[in-house]
Amino acid sequence: MPPRRCTAPATLQTSSDSDDLEDFIMRCLSCEEEYDADDAGTCKECYQEANEAEEELRHEIEELKAKLSFLALPSPLLNPSTGDLVLLPADDSSAVPIPAHKHILVSRSPVFKAMLENDMTESRSGTIKISDVSYDTLRAFVDYLYTAEASLDNQMACNLLALGEKYQVKHLKTYCEKYLIAKMNWDKAIANYAFAYQYNCKQLLNAALAVILDNMDCLTQNEYYAELVDSHPRLVVEIYETYLVRQLNTAGAFRLQDQS
Template sequence: MRCLSCTELYDASVAGTCKECYEEANETEEELKSEIDDLKAKVAFLRFWSPLDLHYHGRPIVPGFTDVVLVASSDDPSAGPAVPVPAHKALLVSRSPVFRAMLENEMEESRTGTIKIGDVSYDALRVFVNYLYTAEACLDEQMACDLLVLAEKYQHNAKLMLDSALSLITDNMDKLTTKAEYVDLVEKDPRLVVEIYEAYLSKRVNTAAHKDSSPEL
């Protein structure tokens, strides 16, 4: 039989292609695997370990290495004592100009090592801090709203998180607009609500345009 790649004759009982093409394909596959492994190693090296992880690379995390805590503050006395979320000043400063201003100047946050975050749940704060370290976040509709507010408040220009949050919000606008949290957002940050609606309308226009351009069957 003839090889489909180079038209050379080959023994069909040995392989599906000639020896030269088979070996070349194997070499190419090995090169790709090596490049992928190299990229994975680089990503793992660049990824910050999060102090919220129990372990990192198989080793227990030592909380004592953190030098600042974030606290989800609330005016509700029934909420109970706030649980601090540990972090590193250097990481926060590199991620947000707002955190940079807090921690590089003689502000209360810099002196006490405690940053109080108002109008946010403890769970949302944990997810937000973890995202600052790892660029990974599991979102539902409510968490998307909370993270979008935090990203806006602390000028954390993480396009992937913003796009993911906006996409999830605009996909569930009918459910979200009936929630009390959304009503509060309209009052507290109308500019962000405008941004959400712009993304929502843009998605609807693009969807309509895609349907109009699709060929009829």
């Protein structure tokens, strides 16, 4: 006989002809589905407390978002005349100078702070030339310093992360690293692994290594493998060393299992 359905939430019902615990059915206050004692979760008080706690967290998130929206500044490109210096890609003499404010650059980056608060060329000329960067990347970089937002694809995330590392803008580096981890797959794993090593991104490095270790059977066929062997042979050695440790640990665990 199937358990009888109860209409009131969180009430307990029993079939009249059996004491079997399976027959006791309650209704969940959250999903409103029936469940038996084996699937019981929390008491009513904890459910209500959890609801209130969630409400408070959501309220806190709303307040933080309102504060962020207050603190975010418009891109200096929207009102170039107010800037007191400009940035230029060093390799593109035809690029339109990107306006910015000294005090913003100083507050966002210890490298800009050292550069602009001392009597250096950039401080005197009001022009900061940045090498190895495209106009679009530099523009996105400056925008990020004002808005804490950037429109990313894989290439832009790598470019901005490199600038974040160079100018010690930690928040930008983390922002790009998270994007790269979220978009990680086998095709990108080796390139990301080398990139993470170069720019000292521990979380990205671990995420890439995990994907590589899960695909050791096709490692040498990966299009970036030979390139990595040439450019960073020690990094390739590290992959094999980590793989070996894992293999040995797994074998050890099997042996222990067999003995027990």
